[in-house]
Amino acid sequence: MGGLTTLSGFEYVAPTDLTAAATALRDAGGRACVLAGGTDILVQLREGMRSADLVIDVKKIPELLQLEYAPDSGLCLGAATPCYQIYTTADVVNAYPALVDATRIIGGWQIQSRASVGGNLCNSSPAADSIPPLLVHQAVCHLAGPEGRRSIPVSDFCTAPGKNSLQPGELLATLTLPPQPANAGSAYQRFIPRNEMDIAVASAASWIELDDSRNAIKSARIALGAVAPTPVLAEEASQFLVGKAPTEENFSEAGVLARQVASPIDDMRGTVEFRVHLAGVLTQRTLALAHQRVQDS
Amino acid sequence: MTKKTHVTTTINGEETEFLCEPRQSLLEVLREVLDLTGSKEGCNNGNCGACTVLLDGLPVDSCLVLAVETEGAEITTIEGIAQQGHLHPLQQCFLEGAALQCGICTPGFIVGAKALLDRNPDPTEEEIRFNLAGNLCRCTGYDKIVRSIQEAADRLQSAT
Numbered sequence: 001m002g003g004l005t006t007l008s009g010f011e012y013v014a015p016t017d018l019t020a021a022a023t024a025l026r027d028a029g030g031r032a033c034v035l036a037g038g039t040d041i042l043v044q045l046r047e048g049m050r051s052a053d054l055v056i057d058v059k060k061i062p063e064l065l066q067l068e069y070a071p072d073s074g075l076c077l078g079a080a081t082p083c084y085q086i087y088t089t090a091d092v093v094n095a096y097p098a099l100v101d102a103t104r105i106i107g108g109w110q111i112q113s114r115a116s117v118g119g120n121l122c123n124s125s126p127a128a129d130s131i132p133p134l135l136v137h138q139a140v141c142h143l144a145g146p147e148g149r150r151s152i153p154v155s156d157f158c159t160a161p162g163k164n165s166l167q168p169g170e171l172l173a174t175l176t177l178p179p180q181p182a183n184a185g186s187a188y189q190r191f192i193p194r195n196e197m198d199i200a201v202a203s204a205a206s207w208i209e210l211d212d213s214r215n216a217i218k219s220a221r222i223a224l225g226a227v228a229p230t231p232v233l234a235e236e237a238s239q240f241l242v243g244k245a246p247t248e249e250n251f252s253e254a255g256v257l258a259r260q261v262a263s264p265i266d267d268m269r270g271t272v273e274f275r276v277h278l279a280g281v282l283t284q285r286t287l288a289l290a291h292q293r294v295q296d297s
Numbered sequence: 298m299t300k301k302t303h304v305t306t307t308i309n310g311e312e313t314e315f316l317c318e319p320r321q322s323l324l325e326v327l328r329e330v331l332d333l334t335g336s337k338e339g340c341n342n343g344n345c346g347a348c349t350v351l352l353d354g355l356p357v358d359s360c361l362v363l364a365v366e367t368e369g370a371e372i373t374t375i376e377g378i379a380q381q382g383h384l385h386p387l388q389q390c391f392l393e394g395a396a397l398q399c400g401i402c403t404p405g406f407i408v409g410a411k412a413l414l415d416r417n418p419d420p421t422e423e424e425i426r427f428n429l430a431g432n433l434c435r436c437t438g439y440d441k442i443v444r445s446i447q448e449a450a451d452r453l454q455s456a457t
Contacts, residue, residue, distance in 0.1 A: 006320060006321070006322075006325065007321075007322070008320060009319075009320050010299070010319055011299065012302070012319030012363065012365050014365075014366075035363070035366075038362065039361050042322070042360075042361050042363070043361070046341070046342065047342070055319065059366070107343065108428075108429070108430045108431020108432070109356050109409065109413075109428050109429075110343070110346055110356045110357050111343060111358070111361075111431060113352070113355035113356055113357045114357055114361065114362070195430070196430035
């Protein structure tokens with residue numbers, strides 16, 4: 001027997017409270033992995049990209065499986081809550097469409113049943129689908145460590161490809177997304193050479209808020225993925241739109257401005273030139289879709 | 298060797314106990330401990346869907362689940378799809394529609410398609426293709442699979 005490629009041995013614990021998880025993580029001194037959906041971690045362990053003496057399953061901690069939404073307080077999302085649960089919750093679909101767009105296209109259904117937005121964030125890939133939507137929705141990370149808790153905006157979380165600001169013994173507990181004002185909408189799109197099941201060559205999320213007349217943009221945020229060492233906000237392009245009419249011309253101009261924050265690499269997925277081009281096109285398209293969603297609401 | 302853990306689950310409606318090491322995937326335990334060899338190993342990294350099982354009603358790649366995680370869970374494998382010795386309409390339609398050649402992907406497709414039809418009894422072709430994007434077939438070109446799922450959906454609907 002044993003035709004399967006097996007994992008190397010490790011111990012497994014499934015604590016039921018956060019402090020116990022953080023203590024176990026600290027005590028393992030860098031030899032532990034946090035297991036949420038496992039769709040990245042188990043592959044990394046099996047393929048030798050990562051090794052661990054201890055796997056800490058956080059899915060028995062109720063706080064990490066939360067999905068609480070209220071129109072006046074926003075969304076509290078447990079770090080291990082799977083994608084499937086997010087896109088099958090109608091209130092979340094209506095309030096945070098860019099995040100929902102991402103959760104529907106991370107892997108296939110089998111992956112979405114397990115993979116979490118928190119795990120996607122902690123894996124900290126520049127191409128992570130859920131991070132640009134978290135950025136435009138101004139999500140905040142709530143971290144727990146043996147010494148206590150702290151909160152940082154998602155925009156300060158990723159520091160380099162695969163790196164983030166989690167300290168030893170610290171883990172992501174929840175993400176909160178602020179409530180949505182009236183006349184706001186968002187969208188996320190990526191370019192991949194297949195229809196499904198691939199890693200973004202480039203991606204963009206856009207969020208816009210219109211004024212009450214819906215003829216002018218009150219506020220906008222644009223974020224790009226896979227075109228820099230971390231997902232990145234396009235501040236200038238976002239500011240450009242404030243006070244402008246929500247027209248294709250202005251969305252196109254914002255796309256041109258957004259390209260300025262793209263500093264991509266050449267690799268097997270795409271060239272620098274192509275990725276910069278995509279950043280502009282996807283910015284324009286996600287702005288148009290976000291606008292359409294406001295109009296339809 | 299790491300100490301083995303005792304796990305109690307419900308598999309295909311029957312309470313099942315097994316011993317496993319933490320490093321063993323659910324797929325390894327199904328195939329090598331429980332002799333449920335219907336779930337196949339394709340890629341062993343979550344791309345192909347050949348090892349798809351239902352975990353508490355949702356399709357998952359059993360190669361990306363640790364068996365120790367399934368304490369208290371309900372699992373349905375391809376062995377649990379036929380009822381009382383009768384093929385499920387999906388299985389019957391795959392046979393009649395020649396929706397398989399080598400057959401390695403078939404258990405995963407049938408389990409994934411069952412999850413889809415349980416939630417969406419009348420899916421469009423696009424919905425079928427989108428929801429089964431995590432199941433790869435290297436033989437059929439997918440058309441016969443999609444048509445067989447549509448046929449099974451029709452039969453299930455006319456039976457109710």
